[in-house]
Amino acid sequence: MHAADPNISQSAARIRQLDEAAVNRIAAGEVVERPASAVKELVENAIDAGARRIDVTVADGGKTLIRVEDDGSGIPAEDLPLALSRHATSKIDGSDLLNILTFGFRGEALASLGAVGRLSITSRVAGREGARIEVSGGRIGGVTPAASGQGTVVELRDLFYATPARLKFLRSDRAEMQAVTDVVKRLAMAEPYVRVTLSEAGDRPRELFRAEAETGAPVDALRRRLRAVLGREFVENAIPLDAEREGLHLTGFAALPTYSRGAAVQQYLFVNGRPVRDKLLVGALRAAYMDFLSRDRHPAAVLFIDCDPTLVDVNVHPAKTEVRFRDPGTARGLIVSGLRHALADAGHRASTTVAAETLGAFQTPSEAPRVYQMDMASRPRPAPMPAQTGFAAPQAEFSTPSARVDLAEHAPEAEALPLGAARAQVHQNYVISQTEDGIVIVDQHAAHERLVYERLKRQMAENGVRAQALLVPEIVEIGAEVGRLLDVADDLARLGLVIEPFGAGAVAVRETPAVLGQVDCTALLRDILDELTDGEETTALGARIDAILSRVACHGSVRSGRQMRPEEMNALLREMEATPHSGQCNHGRPTYVELKLSDIERLFGRR
DSSP states (O other), rough: OOOOOTTTOOOOOOOOOOOOOHHHHHHHHHHOOOOHHHHHHHHHHHHHTOOSEEEEEEEETSSSSEEEESSSOOEEEEEEEEHTTOOOOOOSSSSSOOOOOOOOOSOOOHHHHHHSSEEEEEEOEEEEEEEEEEETTTOOOEEEEEESSSSEEEEHHHHHHHHHHHHHTTHHHHHHHHHHHHHHHHHHHHHHEEEEEEEESSSOOEEEEOOOOOOSSHHHHHHHHHHHHOOOOHHHHHEEEEETTTTEEEEEEOOOOOOOSSSOOOOOEEEEEEOOOHHHHHHHHHTTTTTTSTTTTTTTEEEEEOGGGGGGOOOTSOOOOOEEEEEEHHHHHHHHHHHHHHHHTTTTTOOOHHHHHHHHHHHOOOOOOOOOOGGGGOOOOOOOOOOOGGGOOOOTOOOOOOEEEOOOOOOOOHHHHHEEEEEEETTTTEEEETTTTTTEEEEEEHHHHHHHHHHHHHHHHHOOOOEEEEEEEEEEETTTTTHHHTTHHHHHHHOOOOOESSTTEEEEEEEEEEOSSSOHHHHHHHHHHHHHHHSOOOOOOHHHHHHHHHHHHHOOOOOOOOOOOOHHHHHHHHHHHHHHTTTTTTSSOSSHHHHHHHHHHHHTTOO
């Protein structure tokens, strides 16, 4: 038995029209979830106004103050009251909700902010006097003259003071500040030709972020903006993207697999310049790196999809962070194929952070008081090593390292190649090669594992996936979703999984991929169906086949502990240079480390 709802009269449940203030507060709950949402709406308005300079100032994580100042076109004084009305906008006329070319178009942000906080707008149009208007808790004041430069200053104080219950759901000032910073950085990446700053007001004012307006070609401007936002390491380890498919254009930068992250913190997606958080696009990004990263690692990428506005619906959610493509499969396929081609073009390249982490792992002697020989207690001198080595070490404390040097004939031309000329093998697992300006250390097992894996995939692509016929077809009950599986039956057949309809809500599995061996058909089809429901396409079967090939490659590759001849080591280096993705093993770990001579000299204090 349900308790009576205290908000609804039980005697006369009449339908009533809510007043304007209540409507605005309800709408604010959809548009303004937290201070970061308010910053997003105001900065997007500034960009739509043609601003080339946007300065954002916040206090207490945006709870007590949010100020956004721009040098855009401004708002005429007579339009200020209308700007605070719901569904009032200068960006569309309402006749076409598909052909949207601006960030904002719903006309809800300013009205929502004024309904839950204390909002003031000061604006001036070129050639006219400035004006100011204030609204507090939905109560709009009059328009008054105000001194102002061209553009608009929007100041929001005491967010959610009119709805105090919402304040309880906000996080700490630090967490809200982090969310505001993330929003500003995303919008800064979307508009590299706009100068953007973020400052924190308070007892100790400070500038948290600054990105100067870029110039030049779009790809160069974006690269410099990403360097300012994400740092030098990302740009140095990212490859540019440029691909098209059926009216969709993919650009941006994607990081090498060896520059992966422990969480999805460096994944930025934009559709027609609009920052979005879309499951379809995130899934496509993950699928593109599926062959190179383990499940606990996440790729880093900044992807832009541009298309005709009529091919994508941005009016899915009031916050405008979700989109819906007319053809989701095309968008997903563009990301997967575009990223994989770009990663293949990167060849054997590995991220520069690998060398930096390697150098950081070296231990230098700690600073300790000097001990002179006269102060040392008398001790027996350690027995020397055999005379021909020229080294001496205490036999009891150190085991002889497993190292073998078989110098091949000196070949200067090999040293000029990217991975150089093999010079030694240490611990029966690491190949040391010499380049013109440094050395390369190769993990022979990891490198050969990747090479064998790529060879197996190439053979499978050329010859197809061999299928094994079941003596007795296995019947799998699917239910109402059986149509989704049958729609992709041809795609599954190309991967060696042959299914046929079998009555209502069931399929008969007649063949399975031979490489998988014994298959739990029910579990496999359930996995495929779950992926189809979530993302319209399935990679579950392909992922399982790739996992088997990876396992076969691991067992078929050069094992750790095997001694390799100089010609074998050099052949391994040359094949790595010619094979895409050879810079990382099947689990995303680097297959080699390159140390420049300057790095080595710095380790020994020569620089």
